[in-house]
Amino acid sequence: MTTPPWQIDGYQHIWMPYTQMQTAPLPVPVVGTDGVSLILADGRRVIDGLASWWSACHGYRHPHIEAAVERQLKAMPHVMFGGINHEPALRLAQRLAALLPGDLNRVFFSESGSVSVEVAMKMAAQYWLNRGVRGRTKFVSFLHAYHGDTITAMSVCDPVNGMHAHFRGFLPEQFNTDLPLDEESTTALDRLLGEHRDEIAAVMLEPIVQGAGGMRFHPPETVATIRQLCDAHDVLLIADEIATGFARTGTMFACEQADVVPDIMCVSKALTGGTMPMAATAATDRVFEAFLSDDPAHALMHGPTFMANPLACAAAHASLDLFEREPRLEQARVIETAIAEQLADCRELPGVVDVRAKGAIGVIQVDQLRHVGWLRERFLEEGVWIRPFGDAIYITPSLVISPEDLSTLCAAMVAVVTQWSELGE
Ligand SMILES: *Cc1c(COP(=O)(O)O)cnc(C)c1O
Numbered sequence: 001m002t003t004p005p006w007q008i009d010g011y012q013h014i015w016m017p018y019t020q021m022q023t024a025p026l027p028v029p030v031v032g033t034d035g036v037s038l039i040l041a042d043g044r045r046v047i048d049g050l051a052s053w054w055s056a057c058h059g060y061r062h063p064h065i066e067a068a069v070e071r072q073l074k075a076m077p078h079v080m081f082g083g084i085n086h087e088p089a090l091r092l093a094q095r096l097a098a099l100l101p102g103d104l105n106r107v108f109f110s111e112s113g114s115v116s117v118e119v120a121m122k123m124a125a126q127y128w129l130n131r132g133v134r135g136r137t138k139f140v141s142f143l144h145a146y147h148g149d150t151i152t153a154m155s156v157c158d159p160v161n162g163m164h165a166h167f168r169g170f171l172p173e174q175f176n177t178d179l180p181l182d183e184e185s186t187t188a189l190d191r192l193l194g195e196h197r198d199e200i201a202a203v204m205l206e207p208i209v210q211g212a213g214g215m216r217f218h219p220p221e222t223v224a225t226i227r228q229l230c231d232a233h234d235v236l237l238i239a240d241e242i243a244t245g246f247a248r249t250g251t252m253f254a255c256e257q258a259d260v261v262p263d264i265m266c267v268s269k270a271l272t273g274g275t276m277p278m279a280a281t282a283a284t285d286r287v288f289e290a291f292l293s294d295d296p297a298h299a300l301m302h303g304p305t306f307m308a309n310p311l312a313c314a315a316a317h318a319s320l321d322l323f324e325r326e327p328r329l330e331q332a333r334v335i336e337t338a339i340a341e342q343l344a345d346c347r348e349l350p351g352v353v354d355v356r357a358k359g360a361i362g363v364i365q366v367d368q369l370r371h372v373g374w375l376r377e378r379f380l381e382e383g384v385w386i387r388p389f390g391d392a393i394y395i396t397p398s399l400v401i402s403p404e405d406l407s408t409l410c411a412a413m414v415a416v417v418t419q420w421s422e423l424g425e
Pocket of ligand 1: 112113117146149211240241242243244268
């Protein structure tokens, strides 16, 4: 791959995410995006199997989103939100409240998923304080969870992936336990909530699909069980739908599959169709009402500089228009069927532990992710961008991907993983 001059010069100054910069190969230089493809510096087009961390649900540079952002750019790119209101944000809050399950009627905007998780945790802890209950400041999360990279969000991630040992004494200590997938784990969660309810503010869950913790799926019954146990012990439930929201798992929100309404929900990633950084934390009427009081200290003390950014709001409105006008849910289901069929042959390969599909997510889980650099190069040779992590070689394509491009993507996965399994150690 040719290295453009801006990469040679600038790489001495950039700090890349999740990267050991002494040993990592140079990242792939990208100069443009078009439809479901990335355009590389050497002019090659590759199909983006990840839709930019599963955010670009309508493909890249969708004309409807582009036009909305351009219009907003001319009118008001940004304005502070403290003491000021604007139509793009208020109409977006109204629209989200109508779209989100149940009475998740109050929307707090921020600029990244991790921050929306911080806000959700702050809301949950202060909910109890405002009601005169002291000491309920801890959270329950699950093995393989991922809720973001800021300190409090990290504290509810999987203890190993979240590097809890590494950051001991720095991260707040939380309760981390198994998802209630069977009788034993359900009893264990029930007991944990019963014994520690006076310390626990909320349970934190990625419903149906645990994303960055390994693209692991659980059935709707598990989500329903967690809701029931939270109710039984009077503990709040926070749903982190940052990955699962906006049709990724085949329903608009994953909670819908379990008919569950959480007390607080976080959304981000596909909220603006992958165009602008934006997140939202939505609360039910009950949670919001706990913040209403004559006491100013009962207010939610949070307010990012770029919250409710009008450009991001415009992109989110345009993205929601597309969900209304175009068959995204149907597309997610069609993608699920195609992925399940086309990846099935990998199941018997040595080193492959599991092959699964849920909505527009396809996963080949391996026993150990070896030859990562080799995988990256081979995928690019096959004309696709796929970035395996943990024990998962996975795709989360745009929902608008054509059957032909999806077949190319799946065929590349089958071909490359087949060769990979023959490489051995
Ligand atoms: C990506 C993600 C986050 C963090 O969002 P950022 O915008 O990267 O801070 C949190 N939770 C889940 C489930 C995610 O997929």
